[in-house]
Amino acid sequence: MNLRVVRTAREIRGAVSQARQSGQSIGLVPTMGALHQGHGALIERARAESGCVIVSIFVNPLQFDRKDDYERYARTFPADLEFCRERGVDLVFAPDVAEVYPGDQRVYVDAPSLSEHLCGKYRPGHFRGVATVVAKLFNLVQPDRAYFGEKDAQQLAIIQALVTDLNFPIVIVPVPTVREHDGLALSSRNARLNPKERRSAAAVYRALRAAENNLGAGASAAKEAAIAVLQQEPTIRVEYFEIVDPETLHPVEGIRGPVRIAAAVWAGETRLIDNIYSAGTGRPIP
Amino acid sequence: MNLRVVRTAREIRGAVSQARQSGQSIGLVPTMGALHQGHGALIERARAESGCVIVSIFVNPLQFDRKDDYERYARTFPADLEFCRERGVDLVFAPDVAEVYPGDQRVYVDAPSLSEHLCGKYRPGHFRGVATVVAKLFNLVQPDRAYFGEKDAQQLAIIQALVTDLNFPIVIVPVPTVREHDGLALSSRNARLNPKERRSAAAVYRALRAAENNLGAGASAAKEAAIAVLQQEPTIRVEYFEIVDPETLHPVEGIRGPVRIAAAVWAGETRLIDNIYSAGTGRPIP
Numbered sequence: 001m002n003l004r005v006v007r008t009a010r011e012i013r014g015a016v017s018q019a020r021q022s023g024q025s026i027g028l029v030p031t032m033g034a035l036h037q038g039h040g041a042l043i044e045r046a047r048a049e050s051g052c053v054i055v056s057i058f059v060n061p062l063q064f065d066r067k068d069d070y071e072r073y074a075r076t077f078p079a080d081l082e083f084c085r086e087r088g089v090d091l092v093f094a095p096d097v098a099e100v101y102p103g104d105q106r107v108y109v110d111a112p113s114l115s116e117h118l119c120g121k122y123r124p125g126h127f128r129g130v131a132t133v134v135a136k137l138f139n140l141v142q143p144d145r146a147y148f149g150e151k152d153a154q155q156l157a158i159i160q161a162l163v164t165d166l167n168f169p170i171v172i173v174p175v176p177t178v179r180e181h182d183g184l185a186l187s188s189r190n191a192r193l194n195p196k197e198r199r200s201a202a203a204v205y206r207a208l209r210a211a212e213n214n215l216g217a218g219a220s221a222a223k224e225a226a227i228a229v230l231q232q233e234p235t236i237r238v239e240y241f242e243i244v245d246p247e248t249l250h251p252v253e254g255i256r257g258p259v260r261i262a263a264a265v266w267a268g269e270t271r272l273i274d275n276i277y278s279a280g281t282g283r284p285i286p
Numbered sequence: 287m288n289l290r291v292v293r294t295a296r297e298i299r300g301a302v303s304q305a306r307q308s309g310q311s312i313g314l315v316p317t318m319g320a321l322h323q324g325h326g327a328l329i330e331r332a333r334a335e336s337g338c339v340i341v342s343i344f345v346n347p348l349q350f351d352r353k354d355d356y357e358r359y360a361r362t363f364p365a366d367l368e369f370c371r372e373r374g375v376d377l378v379f380a381p382d383v384a385e386v387y388p389g390d391q392r393v394y395v396d397a398p399s400l401s402e403h404l405c406g407k408y409r410p411g412h413f414r415g416v417a418t419v420v421a422k423l424f425n426l427v428q429p430d431r432a433y434f435g436e437k438d439a440q441q442l443a444i445i446q447a448l449v450t451d452l453n454f455p456i457v458i459v460p461v462p463t464v465r466e467h468d469g470l471a472l473s474s475r476n477a478r479l480n481p482k483e484r485r486s487a488a489a490v491y492r493a494l495r496a497a498e499n500n501l502g503a504g505a506s507a508a509k510e511a512a513i514a515v516l517q518q519e520p521t522i523r524v525e526y527f528e529i530v531d532p533e534t535l536h537p538v539e540g541i542r543g544p545v546r547i548a549a550a551v552w553a554g555e556t557r558l559i560d561n562i563y564s565a566g567t568g569r570p571i572p
Contacts (some may be wrong), residue, residue: 168425
């Protein structure tokens with residue numbers, strides 16, 4: 001396979017323009033590297049649908065609310081390249097920070113109402129950083145389609161709103177969460193868990209399913225059932241557990257339609273998030 | 287001349303794609319209509335540089351901080367079309383509000399530090415509305431170049447930052463302010479002035495020049511000289527008069543380099559703005 005790595009805005013524009021001229025459609029998979037089979041699912045979907053598959057690898061400082069989290073974020077570039085090569089990626093765009101932010105960033109993209117709850121409430125500025133860098137990547141790459149995982153449900157909703165509300169001519173393709181055998185959602189952060197935390201972390205998915213099974217009793221009862229599951233794990237501290245409207249991402253009280261059930265927990269020093277979509281009847285939508 | 291008018295996102299994308307396929311470059315002149323020779327200068331510049339000249343006409347509710355100002359804003363669509371036709375415009379994009387904002391706007395573009403002073407201080411949300419609609423227009427039209435007047439200096443600076451900081455592949459072309467014989471900057475709002483207000487309004491430009499001539503004495507003295515000019519006009523009320531860094535748009539005290547001198551005044555019920563760029567030595571940059 002011929003995997004090409006480019007580092008600059010000029011190079012990525014040139015490479016995309018070349019692919020377009022040869023009639024290829026462009027599929028973009030934006031990542032922060034530390035690639036795992038969750039990213040693999042995004043890449044495979046992009047590979048099936050696109051003439052030219054581009055994976056961007058950029059740990060975006062603007063979306064980290066804590067400097068130590070930014071610095072500790074896993075960087076595994078040689079392995080990431082191999083991962084992309086094995087999956088038939090055409091182009092890796094891996095700019096450095098000065099290429100993406102050559103000066104002070106003065107202009108931001110923000111989705112205030114979609115950022116009020118869930119992770120947005122606990123990570124001030126996070127989604128502004130995400131939306132801003134994604135707008136930059138969209139303008140640099142100008143893909144036909146961009147692929148995002150459902151694991152980051154709030155990010156996905158914000159990026160879908162970004163494309164709709166700012167009229168980007170790009171289709172956002174959501175890709176289902178990939179899970180370990182015990183239900184734990186794949187995440188680059190899982191590598192930080194010690195064996196005990198790793199075992200406890202599986203309770204997050206069990207808690208989401210417990211909430212879903214109790215939706216018939218109302219949102220409060222469903223949340224209580226979920227939190228009871230998590231409280232059995234001494235290494236898990238709940239940051240939030242919410243049942244929200246899948247469109248507005250605002251918490252619901254009565255369950256009248258589909259909902260998203262979402263959680264963030266700390267397993268030791270590691271923050272984990274997960275969510276499921278539910279039709280709101282107690283029966284999951286696959 | 288063949289002037290085509292389109293109303294929808296789908297039509298404008300189709301028309302642009304057609305122009306591109308026939309090898310034309312695209313020049314966009316975003317306006318709110320009520321076209322005058324200030325817009326004429328933008329269109330003439332676009333006509334000279336572009337294969338396909340597009341004028342958008344859209345009175346953007348998102349950028350009005352006051353509902354009455356939005357409602358009173360001049361709408362002269364038939365005359366605007368004639369104006370465009372005479373100047374060889376290829377395409378007028380005139381969407382209605384529901385086409386541009388089909389649902390609640392959830393995603394915004396903002397330039398907080400560039401909006402702190404000057405008009406941004408007195409019109410909360412104004413530049414967020416401008417930056418957001420311009421991002422939408424850029425994504426709908428995807429022009430090679432977009433033309434903006436220097437009269438709206440803060441808007442121009444914010445849009446230049448928007449393009450740089452969000453990596454839009456678009457060149458922003460600034461076009462000098464067009465003035466009446468007595469120096470009054472052309473504006474759609476001038477039509478609201480009664481004869482007495484119209485005569486007084488010329489003092490704004492004289493005040494800008496008075497400030498420039500006194501820059502050697504420092505920013506405070508220069509502002510005093512300018513305000514003395516404006517105080518001779520009983521129908522004029524000063525909203526702000528500032529001497530700012532042309533990059534950051536933050537007020538300067540000592541004059542060390544180029545500055546922008548900017549004013550907003552009320553002439554009766556009509557708000558007028560104007561500005562000049564100065565090398566900071568007392569000698570104007572043409």
